[in-house]
Amino acid sequence: MLALQRGVTGFSMPFFFVMISASVVDFVAIGWVFWLAPIGFVAGAGYGLAHYYRFGYAVTADTVDVSSGVFSRRSREIPYRRIQNVDVSQGLLQRVLGVAVVSIETAGGGDTEATLRFVSDDEADWIRAEIRRLTAATAESTADSDADRPASAAESVPASPAASTRRDRSEDGTAPTQLFELEAGELLLYALSSFRWGAAVFPLVLVLFLTDADSGTNLVPAFVFDAARPFGGPATLEGAAVGPLLVLIAVSLVQWSVFTYVSSAVYTIASYYGFRLGRAGDDFVYERGLLQRYSGSIPADKVQSVTIAENPLQRLLGYAGLWVETAGYGPDSGDGSQATVPMARRDRVSRFAENLTGAKPSRFQSPPPLARRRYLVRYALIGCVVVAAAFGLARVSALERWYLAAVVFVAVPPAAHLRYANLGYVVGDDHLVIRTGFWKRRTTVIPYYRIQTVATRRSVFQRRLELASLTVDTASSRTFVWGTPTIYDIDLETAREIHGTGRERLQSALRDRARTDDIGLSVDFT
């Protein structure tokens, strides 16, 4: 394979740097801007140009090389076998200019390993296809001593998909087979039924922006009062009675929630519009986004675990989402998980998960009822804290009837029960399936060969009840956000047993993998 040396295309780097330098300069004093901004402009543009000319990348036969840096130089070589996923993202301006950002993820470090900014559209697609092709070629050449390929689900997954994809790999560089497309109804449902807490910031920013624009010194914008007045809200903050103030707070909270909900839905629609998942060789390729386009590829043999995520509303409607996790870090979500199916009917998702991992659906086992008692006590303690807080508040403020806070205890038994009822695990032949959570229920399928470490944890309280939690760590980076998959509060005996089983099956899976050549995941899962 010829080593192809290419310069970075695109020209928006200087603009980018100018914007940054201008905003940095801005806050000092308004008068300075007039003479500092041009300096910042020149310096930024100069640095941008220098950065641009000093940046180079090459796609060689067995590595991707990137060298960058103006003052301190860094050159980096990434072997294909180590690449987790390749993502291409395009903002609005970038789409107008016809450039894209290519991010190459590996398992090492906490950051994207190589980010190629301002490559042209075609170039980005070409890089991605090329990396995929070369990765496949590298895997092919080492196929006999195939060490990088997981294979444990040899029995449960028919060998056909893996075997056939291996063969047609070389010719599928351009046209991926479509596996799943998010329909308009599903997208709408996904947008309306998923809540992004990050969106809560959006109304705040908007309000800050607005207050800055019109009222200036006033801490609370006028529309907040206007909205609350029909319900008996105060006209001003000064000298307002407690009742009207509470009304004001309640109305504002409602407003805020509505705003958050709407902006979260809008964000979801914008980022998952036109979601498509396809298969190219042994890789998943996806595409999504309305304004900012994302696309990328996830090698099936880099998938660490598969998770079905659903919240109560989605459960009620009978829908769920399917996510795959790699050890890389995505450009959008800040971790290595990608929705393979953001939203689809529950039975379809279950079927996808089953086909994908080969994990047969089986009955979930529950922790002993003792665990439920534990949650009861735990939530009761939280309730006590709430009441104590209300009491404390009553001491320092005019709040009376603090004992009304005791209503939280009504919620304790159902909360404990729901927490308990949603816990479950399956110790399968090839997989460990763990289910937790009520508000965000996640069912994670972990193939034994992906286990990194197993740990049995027992806190003081658990030791008293002879319970233990079993933590199964994988290399998936999603765990930073979602937490390490854990089977909570099972009998110590059971925990130790699963602990041993996990270790044993890891070893036997690794042995199997050395013999056979199966990736244990079916790429054609739909």
Added chain:
Amino acid sequence: MTDDDTVRPLGTVALSTWIDRIWAWSRFIPASGCSGSLAAVVLAVALVVLDQWRLTVPTVAIGIVVALTLALVVAYAVRRYQGWRFELQDDALYLERGVVTVVETAVPFVRVQHVDTQFGPIERVLGLSSVVVYTAGSRNADVRIPGLTPDRARSLQETLRELAIESEAEDAV
């Protein structure tokens, strides 16, 4: 010093064998206790500052708080030392540790990415060192075995390295 117990692949190994246990006691406890004592000192300074700056704190109270903290630190260190176990089993490094939460971890040799020997400043003063085993996992990706003599730490590092290579250390990430 008996070093051969670390090379032996099987059998529970406490932090030291009985003979050098007393020796290690005199060192390991200060080692883990030092940081705690430091916390006690910081607490004392904070209280004194508070006393000077905002409200009067009786000297007796400061003394009691510091003494309590120190007692807790010592108790914690002793418990931690007593609870610490590690074992080289045939497929994994097995550890048991913890005071409030007892954790039993198994690190399969196949998953070992690299092994470090570390000498912190306090450890260096006391002539101790730790072995840190890294995996590709996300949480608890590094497992530390503290309170070893430098020689033992090195030989353990060597053993782990060999075991990791023996188990066909191909990566799975």
